[in-house]
Amino acid sequence: GENVEQHPSTLSVQEGDSAVIKCTYSDSASNYFPWYKQELGKRPQLIIDIRSNVGEKKDQRIAVTLNKTAKHFSLHITETQPEDSAVYFCAADKGGYQKVTFGIGTKLQVIP
Amino acid sequence: EAQVTQNPRYLITVTGKKLTVTCSQNMNHEYMSWYRQDPGLGLRQIYYSMNVEVTDKGDVPEGYKVSRKEKRNFPLILESPSPNQTSLYFCASSPGDFTGELFFGEGSRLTVL
Numbered sequence: 053g054e055n056v057e058q059h060p061s062t063l064s065v066q067e068g069d070s071a072v073i074k075c076t077y078s079d080s081a082s083n084y085f086p087w088y089k090q091e092l093g094k095r096p097q098l099i100i101d102i103r104s105n106v107g108e109k110k111d112q113r114i115a116v117t118l119n120k121t122a123k124h125f126s127l128h129i130t131e132t133q134p135e136d137s138a139v140y141f142c143a144a145d146k147g148g149y150q151k152v153t154f155g156i157g158t159k160l161q162v163i164p
Numbered sequence: 165e166a167q168v169t170q171n172p173r174y175l176i177t178v179t180g181k182k183l184t185v186t187c188s189q190n191m192n193h194e195y196m197s198w199y200r201q202d203p204g205l206g207l208r209q210i211y212y213s214m215n216v217e218v219t220d221k222g223d224v225p226e227g228y229k230v231s232r233k234e235k236r237n238f239p240l241i242l243e244s245p246s247p248n249q250t251s252l253y254f255c256a257s258s259p260g261d262f263t264g265e266l267f268f269g270e271g272s273r274l275t276v277l
Contacts (some may be wrong), residue, residue, distance in 0.1 A: 101265070
């Protein structure tokens with residue numbers, strides 16, 4: 053089955069700096085790669101996603117890149133703010149009603 | 165309001181006492197799934213359902229049962245809970261088309277003594 057590795061597990065950055073979280077996956081059939089943000093005590097919520105036919109996607113301060121050859125995708129957050137502090141999960145999905153596999157999560161702390 | 169509703173939100177029970185965590189969605193989603201979240205292990209899928217009467221095992225199905233008799237409901241059943249099932253549980257749903265986004269419930273924190 054699919055295996056998703058995510059690192060780092062914890063990340064501290066100064067406010068205004070950039071943060072990068074990296075994930076690798078094992079199943080070349082995966083074609084959808086979402087990122088979820090989970091604030092303390094809350095449910096995970098989708099913040100950005102990318103499909104296998106796209107190499108990069110941006111939404112304001114966040115961006116995701118995908119390298120299908122290397123089976124690697126990353127989340128980039130620029131100009132970090134304290135409200136970016138949360139746990140971020142990457143995931144890989146084969147689509148077609150198949151199960152989604154998550155990484156272990158990255159706890160991001162933005163220091164004011 | 166579009167939502168996924170789980171109940172109970174918090175539960176403390178004892179080993180062996182059967183319990184059910186309910187999940188209901190009002191978005192007419194075809195796909196529903198259950199996850200457990202444990203420190204250092206992330207979100208692990210327990211079971212998922214592609215449609216009514218169609219369910220399949222995820223990565224950690226042992227000790228759990230599910231049913232999907234109606235499109236909107238997907239209860240998680242612990243027939244004989246054990247302490248290693250103490251966890252935070254999330255139900256999620258998705259339209260089932262190529263959108264992919266999972267809509268999560270608020271979570272159910274279960275403690276088995």
